[in-house]
Amino acid sequence: MARTNRRLSRATRYARYAGGPDPLAAPVDLTEALDAIGEDVMAGYSPEQAMREFLRRGSKDRAGLDDLARRVAERRQELAQKHNLDGTLQEIKQLLDSAVLAERKQLARDAGLDEGDRALAEMQLDNLPASPAAAVSELNGYDWQSGAARADFEKIKDLLGREMLDQRFAGMKNALENATDDDRAAIAEMLNDLNALLDAHTRGTDTPEQFDEFMQKHADYFPENPQTIDELLDTLAQRAAAAQRMRNSMTQEQRDELDALAQQAFGSPELMQSLAQLDENLQSLRPGENWGGSERMEGQEGLGLGDGTGVFQDLADLDELSEQLSQSYNGSRLDDLDLDKLTRQLGDQATVDARALQQLEKALHESGTMKRGSDGQYKLTPKAMRALGKALLRDVAEKLSGRQGNRDLRQAGAAGDRSGATREWAFGDTEPWDVTRTITNALTRTAGEGRPTGSGIRIEIGDVEVHETEARTQACVALLVDTSFSMAMDGRWVPMKRTALALHTLITSRFRGDELQLIGFGRAAEVMQIEQLIGLDAMWEKGTNLHHSLLLANRHFRKHPTAQPVLLIVTDGEPTSHLEPNGEVYFNYPPDPVTVAYAVRELDNSMRLGAHTSFFRLGDDPGLARFIDSMARRVGGTVVAPEADDLGAAVVGSYLGSRKPGGGFGAAGSGFDELFGRSDGLWAR
Structure with a gap:
């Protein structure tokens, strides 16, 4: 058994993790x-x-799609600005210059050479065309005296052949360095077999066996290891299209030079014919590839044909990634x-x-x-709304705790204020435990059972005592939120929604017995579900119909006659519209005294129903401030003028305060007649 374990241990191998999500990543x-x-x-x-x-x-810790897209764009720009496309031509020119220089030196020091032959050779070298292609063509039949010069000149043909193949088959340039005649013959055979396979595929006469036979014979040329002819076609077409785009990006002079030089590749015009046939087959079979694109490449680093094709493939990958990241x-x-x-x-x-x-x-x-x-x-979903509401409520709690002595909303409202007495826990109780009394009961019971000291304490249900709390009354809450165009125009739209959701979450999670109604009021008013209010687009229709919203709030209060009415009004403007007896909406700006009178009458009705009223005034308009102050004095309400970011804490804090036993607001005079210059008793209607 031990020998088997050792054998298994020796067979264990470790490698870098690749593929799939990070197994150690946090959820x-x-x-x-x-x-x-x-x-x-x-x-x-x-x-x-x-x-x-x-x-x-x-997120805070992870890059987003925009950041990834920016890096893709920077990478693309870097490739385009770093390179130019005359790398192969420059390399050929360097080999040509090296061969000519070596030949001149050999002619100068070769004493046995006939003077006439020397003069003729030097004249030919002196009068070579400036075009590398023309110079190579003229020197093709030259009788080289220098072995080094002859070797450099032969490298030109070898380089061209390898570059041409490297354009179609990645890595071929390095693989065919110092290629023999047998290597070149094998390449020619592979190209012939490949074109025959593609021709058969074009006609629809190819078979899987034909593909398998081709791959068994020529697999070394395809490190991508394609498993089907379609995979093979995709690989070849993508690179061939990149090679075509590189050619399209060259100047006409560069294309002409390379076309002329290509006939010298490996000293075999047949190679170019096979490659041309391959390109034709690939364009026919994969017309969807980008065969017509081009790039401006104006950098300092020259690219050879093979490396340049790789760069153009990178550019195509980056373009594809850019589209994917754009979504x-x-x-x-x-x-x-x-x-x-x-x-x-x-x-x-x-x-x-x-x-x-x-x-x-x-x-x-x-x-x-x-x-x-x-x-x-x-x-x-409701689940998402609850999670979002809890987050907003935590934010409200932090603001309230900073202003009210570390008040924690998680405790607020779970029960009434403590009476100072305790009692035995009963099923359904949610009051907090009295930990001291509970542990004392457990100790007393343990000692009475005669258990030895030091044996530990086990709390049983009968030991638990909870704090008694004063009974809380049920509340009937109406939150009236202004949805007029000024709320959106002045950046108060989102704080208004955050406030509504925070209060909704608090009541539905901590005060389930309370009845909350959300009422939005613009030119007209409407009872809204929280999902409807949260998804409400900014409304650019003028009008602030406080009258209609108070009608709806009072109807809500009357449906719950045994509950304590709580009226919370969030607004940034004076009433400018009201509901006529026939149901039509009347609008006028500046505020019509009749519109104000209708609003005041319904506010009086709220007071007669016993509502605790709080106004939350947004903005610094003096006229609005006078109006809200007068309204609050009339019904014994309060006025809070929070910043938009503090609105949620102000509303939630007011709601919690209104629910305290004995909580309420002092009464005050109205002052509306003085404010609007009326003395006809309209407000009392």
Whole structure:
């Protein structure tokens, strides 16, 4: 057995992890994403748009799509500005210059050479054309005296052949360095067999066996290891298209030079014929590749034909990644992102960031955060609304604790104020434990059972005592939020929604017995569900119909006659519209005294129903301040003038204060007649 274990141990191998998500990565945290998505939804984005925006921006710890797209664009610009396309021509020119120089030296020191032959050779070298292609063609039959010069000249033909092949088959330039005649013959045979296979595929007469036979014979030329003829075609066509785009990007002079030089490649015109046939087959079989594009390459570093084709493939990969990262096409998903190409172009960290975004997108779709409605559009689910509301409530709690002596909303409202007495726990109790009395009961019981000291204490149900609290009355809450155009224009739209959601979350999670109604009022008023209010687009219609919203609030109060009415009004403008007896909406600016009178009458009705009223005045308009102050004095309400960012804390704090036993607001005079210069008793109607 021991021998077997040792044998298994010796067979163990370790390698770098590759592929798939990081097995040690932390689970996807949706908190930050949900907060950001919720903010955008409240600002008017659809949930789908909001999710896309978050993925574009990224999180605090992860790059987003925009950052990855920026790096892709920078990488592309770097490649285009770094290189130029005359690398092969420059290399040929250097070999040609080296051969000519070596030959001149040999002619100068070769004493046995006939003077007439020397003069003729020097004249031929002196009068070579400036064009490298023409010079190579003229020297093709030259009788070289220098062995080194002859070797350099032969390298030109060898270089051209390797570069031409490297354009179509990556890595061929290095593989065929110092190629023999047998190597060249093998290349020619492979090209002939490949063109025959592609011809058969074009006609539809090829078979899997024919492909397998080809790969068994020529597999060494295809390190990509294609498994089907389509995979082979994709690989070859992508590189051939890149080679064509490189050619398109050259100047006409460069193309003419290379065309003329290509006939000298390996000293075999047949090679060029085979490559031309290959290109023709590939363009016919893969017309969807980009065969017509071009680039401006004006850098300092020259590219050979093979390396340049690789760069143009990189550019094509970067263009594809840019489109994938844009997510601008129909049905786009982050799963479309080619992580292998991203790794090749930007490195491992970019792939880690992209994979994290993919997982986040998948989690948002699968976690119940969003669902498609009947109209096909994504909507935030109740689960997402609760999570977002809790986050907003935490923010409100932090602001309240800073102003009210570390008050914790998690404790507020769980029960009434403590009476000072305790009692035995009963099923259904939610009051906090009296820990001291509970442990004392357990100790007393343990000692009475005669158990030895030091044997530990075990608390049983009968030991538990809880703090008694004063009974809380049920509240009937109406939150009236101004949805007029000025709220959106002055940047108060999102704070208004955040306030509504925070209060809704508090009541539905901590004060389930309370009845909350959300009422939005612009030119007219409307009772809204929280999902409707959160998804409400900015409304640019003028009108502030406080009268209509108070009518709806009072109707809500009358439906719950045993509950304590709590009226919370958020507005940034005086009433400018009201509901006529026939149901039509009347609007006028500046405020019509009749409109104000209708609003005051309904506010008086709220007071007679016993409502605790709080006004939350947004903005510094003096007229609005006088109006709100007068309204509050009339009904014994309070006025709070918070900054927009503090609105949520102000409203929640007011609601909590109104629920305290004995809580309420002092009464005061009205002052409306003085404010509007009326003395006809209109306000009392």
